[in-house]
Amino acid sequence: MNKEKQRRRILSFLQGKGGKDADAFCVYQWIERCHFEGWWDLALSLAQSVPPNSLNQDYHKRLNYLFSDCRHNLKTTRDTKVGPKRRYIRRIPSECSGKVHPLPDLMFENSSRETLRQIYSVLFYMNSYDGDFPDAVRWSMRVLNVNDYQTVCDKCARRFAGTVYRFKESYDSGDILQKLDMKFGLSPNDYMIFKDLLEGEKSYVIGQKAYTNE
Numbered sequence: 001m002n003k004e005k006q007r008r009r010i011l012s013f014l015q016g017k018g019g020k021d022a023d024a025f026c027v028y029q030w031i032e033r034c035h036f037e038g039w040w041d042l043a044l045s046l047a048q049s050v051p052p053n054s055l056n057q058d059y060h061k062r063l064n065y066l067f068s069d070c071r072h073n074l075k076t077t078r079d080t081k082v083g084p085k086r087r088y089i090r091r092i093p094s095e096c097s098g099k100v101h102p103l104p105d106l107m108f109e110n111s112s113r114e115t116l117r118q119i120y121s122v123l124f125y126m127n128s129y130d131g132d133f134p135d136a137v138r139w140s141m142r143v144l145n146v147n148d149y150q151t152v153c154d155k156c157a158r159r160f161a162g163t164v165y166r167f168k169e170s171y172d173s174g175d176i177l178q179k180l181d182m183k184f185g186l187s188p189n190d191y192m193i194f195k196d197l198l199e200g201e202k203s204y205v206i207g208q209k210a211y212t213n214e
Contacts, residue, residue: 003037004188006030006033007042008185008187010030010039010042010046011042011181013030013046014042014045014182015182015183015185017185022049024049024050024055027046027049027050028059028063030046031047031050031063031066031067034046035066035069035070038073040070040071040073040074041070041074042182043070044070044074045182047067050063102143103120103121103124103144106120106193107189108189108190108193109189110184110185110187110190112159115155115159115160115184116190117144118140118144118146118151118152118155118156119155119156119160120193120194121143121144121152122136122137122140122152122155122156123136123176123194123198131168131171131172133164137149137152137153137156140152160184161179174198176198177191180194
């Protein structure tokens, strides 16, 4: 099974959408794969799915090493971040200009595409407003023709992060891409749309439309 299919299968299992027949050894193999691919947080999320004494003690010793190494690598990755991943910097018109700064064409594959579209829009404008959530929501309302402020908030909070505070916290910590992936089981196309927004520094392709952050 290729890398992306394996990752989606693991995410589906963690979200309770599949893998009900996966035994402890199957989960052990997933953890090995996560460690190999550098999916540190996924490996740690699988830990609770391997009950004590469900495998030979040699395997449990191996798991202890894998989890320790994943925690170390995850901490190292976070500690070396200079700050929130807000590299996508595009200056947008001020409110008084009356002009609407357009979003790029978004071609999400996920069945929750409208939710992802509104979340993307909020992140897009948060990058331009230095993380200001209310302004990002207001711009999203204008661009997406949404009448109710709470409608956009619900997409970011209730449908995804739980609360607006957690949404902003994930954005500031740089963890929001991984959490989106875990919540919605993003396809490679959808994952790259968000990755290019949050981490891109050069010209890239969104869906099938060329776009640049320069």
